[in-house]
Amino acid sequence: MPELPEVQAHAERLTQQFRGAVLEKFVPFNFTALKTAAPRPQAAYGAALLGVSRRGKYLLLDFGPIHFVIHLMQGGRLLVDDKQSPKPRNGQARFVFAAGPALLLTEAGKERRAGVWCVATEALDGPPLDRLGPDAQDYTPASLAAAFAADNMRVHGFLRNQRHIAGLGRMLANEVCHRAKLSPFAMTGKLGVDGATKVLDAVHEAIDDGLRYERTRTDMSSSADRPGRVHNRVGLPCPVCDDTIRSVSYSGYTVAYCPTCQTAGKVLADNTTSKFLK
Numbered sequence: 029m030p031e032l033p034e035v036q037a038h039a040e041r042l043t044q045q046f047r048g049a050v051l052e053k054f055v056p057f058n059f060t061a062l063k064t065a066a067p068r069p070q071a072a073y074g075a076a077l078l079g080v081s082r083r084g085k086y087l088l089l090d091f092g093p094i095h096f097v098i099h100l101m102q103g104g105r106l107l108v109d110d111k112q113s114p115k116p117r118n119g120q121a122r123f124v125f126a127a128g129p130a131l132l133l134t135e136a137g138k139e140r141r142a143g144v145w146c147v148a149t150e151a152l153d154g155p156p157l158d159r160l161g162p163d164a165q166d167y168t169p170a171s172l173a174a175a176f177a178a179d180n181m182r183v184h185g186f187l188r189n190q191r192h193i194a195g196l197g198r199m200l201a202n203e204v205c206h207r208a209k210l211s212p213f214a215m216t217g218k219l220g221v222d223g224a225t226k227v228l229d230a231v232h233e234a235i236d237d238g239l240r241y242e243r244t245r246t247d248m249s250s251s252a253d254r255p256g257r258v259h260n261r262v263g264l265p266c267p268v269c270d271d272t273i274r275s276v277s278y279s280g281y282t283v284a285y286c287p288t289c290q291t292a293g294k295v296l297a298d299n300t301t302s303k304f305l306k
């Protein structure tokens with residue numbers, strides 16, 4: 029799933045290409061694409077796109093009084109659509125402008141979970157964005173330590189939880205834990221301000237590295253393309269200590285980690301009922 033760096037860089041590309049484009053119509057290709065009943069997309073017709081921004085993993089298309097809020101989920105993409113085919117492959121919805129190319133929301137696979145919310149600008153603090161916690165880059169060490177203490181859970185799960193910290197996912201959680209030299213199953217209640225500072229420094233480093241890479245691209249990367257120290261590197265040597273990157277299954281996720289860097293050389297048991305290292 030695209031995470032903060034991929035979504036942020038894509039918002040910047042789309043702003044550069046489409047700012048000022050006048051919306052002519054919004055075309056959903058199936059009934060699941062538009063998640064809201066009011067306001068209607070027609071309220072934005074004739075308005076110029078002021079820019080594309082990001083909140084968590086959501087893209088926000090700003091048409092003044094109306095925002096279109098888009099979540100790409102696992103297999104979605106918001107693509108520049110030059111051809112505007114009547115039946116685009118994997119097409120979910122299309123933004124048609126008065127001139128130039130359209131924007132096409134696609135989603136690979138059969139789940140059809142990607143979608144669009146049409147939201148009045150003054151109501152952006154409501155659904156779906158009201159489900160998000162603070163953005164990953166908005167935390168301070170003190171506020172993150174307080175959030176850790178308020179909900180004692182495994183740090184990897186905390187970092188993936190959008191209600192706790194918006195914008196991170198499985199890849200960045202792996203990368204942050206490795207950079208912070210923490211077991212993915214370290215308990216947040218034990219980290220304190222010092223631990224929160226290490227985690228936050230690692231968050232900024234991982235995001236900055238991701239943004240540097242994404243900003244070299246002309247499109248959004250796929251998970252397999254994204255450079256990382258441990259994610260998608262299971263079985264390969266750790267770039268820091270040369271130990272072998274390992275993985276462990278946890279709550280339906282595969283977590284990548286380096287034993288030497290993160291768990292004092294201990295290998296984590298590969299099942300969710302084991303007594304995990306804390």
